[in-house]
Amino acid sequence: MSDSSATSYVFRPPAERWVSVSPKMAAARRVTLTFVLVAFLIGVGVLAALKIPRWIPGVALIAVVVIGGWVWWLIGRRVRSFGYAERADDLLVTSGIMNRRLVIVPYGRMQLVDVVSGPIDRLFGVSTVQLHTAAATTDATIPGLLPADAAALRDRLAERGEERTAGL
C-alpha cells in the first residue's frame, strides 16, 4: 500500500466515520492563545522601550506574529483531527496530525470517567471527557464535546463499564 492509504488504514474509523468534536473547542483554545500572545507583545513593547538596537524588538515582533499565526492555524487542524467511535465492547479515540494516535479502551477496563471544563471552555460551551483505566499510560481524552453530549457519553461509558467490569 502507498503511504497515505496505509496511514488511512491504520487510523480508519470502525464504522462510517469518526464522530468529530465541536469546532468551538478551537475557538476556546485560540482565546487562550490570544492571552499568551498579548503577554508576549507586552514583552516586545518593553523591549522596544529599552535602549537596545531597534532591530531586536523588530525581530521579536515578527517572530511573535509568525509563530502566533502558525499556532493559530495549527489549533484548528488539531481540533479537527480528534475523533472517537463507540463500539460494542470498547471505545476508540484518535487524534494528532504530526504524531497520530489511536487508543482502544475496553469498557470493562474503565475505572473512572471524568467530564472536565475550565472557565474558557465553559464560556464557549465545550467540555472534555477523560477516561482512566488502571494503567497510567492510557491516553483517552476527548476535548470539545457539548456538555450534554459529554454527560451522555459519560453515562453510557459508565453503564457499559459496570456491565462488563472484570476485576483487575
Added chain:
Amino acid sequence: MVPSEFVGPHRSDAQGRRRVHPLTPVVHGLRLMPVLFVIAVSVLNSQAKAGNGGVLLLVVGGIVVLAALFTGVQYIAWTRLSYFFDNAGDLRIDSGVLSRHERRIQLSRLQAIDVVQPLVARIVGMAEVRIEVAGSSSKAVLQFLTAGEATALRSEILARAAGVRHDAGEAPENVLVLVPAGDLVLSLALQLRVWALLAVTVLVVGITVVSSGPAGLIFLVVAGGVPIFIVFSEFAKFFGFTVAESPDGLRLRHGLLQTAAQTVPPGRVQAIGFYEPLLWRRRGWVRVRINVAGVASTDQSSGNRAYTESVLLPVAPWPVAIAVVSRILPGVNLGDLQWQPAPERARWRAPWQWRTLAIAVSDSVLATRGGWLERRTCLVPHARTQSLRVTQGPYLRALGLASVHVDSTPGPVRIHGYCRDAVEARDIAEAQSDRARRARGTAGPARWLR
C-alpha cells in the same frame, strides 16, 4: 501503658479493634536518632571550638526537648491508631492525631502484602506490615508489630482475601529459588552504569590530581565511593533473595539490613519483563521484574524504591528464570513463542535495536522484544491488557511503520511493539483487544481459594 480494655494476643478490645505494639512510639523515636545525633555532633563540634558554653547547653537542651516532643506526638498517634476486620471482612485502619483518618482496604483488591523490618525496628524485634491494593497510589502501612504478630497478621489477611477461615494459619510454602550471594555481587558489579560511573570518577579525579595535587586523592576517596555505594546498597536490598510458592501466592524474601517479605497473591502479576544487560550475556544471566497493580511508581519519595520492590529475581540464569515464570503463568513457554520481527526498514528508525524488535502472540500472553545494550523481553497475559495504543510519528509514517503499545498498570515493565508495518500494527491492536475481551471472561475469581 495499654488501656485496660485492649487485652489478649492482638491487644483487641470488645469490638475486635486491635492496637499496634506499645513500643511503637519508641521505635519511631529511635529512627529519628541518627539525624539528631548528626545535628548534635556538628553543633557540639562548632560550639565547643568557639567555647560558647551557654549556647552549647541551649542547643543540647533544645535537641532533647525536640526528641521528647516527637516521641510524645508519636505516643498520641499510637493511642489513636487501631485496626480491625469489619463485617464485610475488609481491613480497616483508623488513625490520626488532629484529624481522623479512616481507611478501608478491600481485600478482594489485594495486590501484595509485605512484612518489612527496617534496621532500627529489626534490632528491637519489630516489623511493619505494608498492604498494596489496586487503584490506590499509596500503600497502607501498619507500624509496628512484633515480627511474629506481623507474620500472623499477614497470614490472616491472605486467608481472608483467599476466602478461607481467617485463623487458618500460615500457608505452607515451597522454595523455588535462592539467589546465591556470590552471583548477586558479581551481577551487581557487572552493570554498565557502575563501570561508566567508575570511568567518569577516574577521569575527574585524574584531572583534579594533576591540577591540584594531593587534594585530589581525598576527592578520590569520596567520589570513588559512589559506584561502590550503589553496588553495596543494591546488595543490601537483594541479599538472600528467595522466591517461594505457596497457596497464598508468591513469597519473595530479601534484605541484609532491612529485611522484607513480600507476598503477591495469585493472578495479581500484571506483566513480566526479562532484562538482560550487555555484561550479563556471557554468563546467561537475566533480571526478572513484574508489574503488580497498586505499587506506587513515580509518586513515592524515592523513585527507585518502587522498582526494587517490583523485582521478581534480581539475577538468575535463563532456565531458572523461565522455570519460575512458568509457575506464575502456567502454559507460557518462552521457547515456543513465534517471534514476528520488525520489517527491515525499521533500521532507519532504530538502527541499533531493530534486529531485536519483535512481537509474539501465544494462547495466554502477548510478548514483545527489544533493546540493544539491555535486551528486554516483556510479557503480558491477555486478561491483564488495560488499553491499547497505536502511534505513528512523521518519521515512522514516511517509512510506512507504526508502533503498538499494550498499556499495563504502573511499573517497570512496558510492552511496546516498536516499528511494526503500519497496516499490521492496527490489526495487531484489534486482535489483541479481541483476545483480551475473551480472556477477561474466563479470568480467575478475586477470592482465589473459595
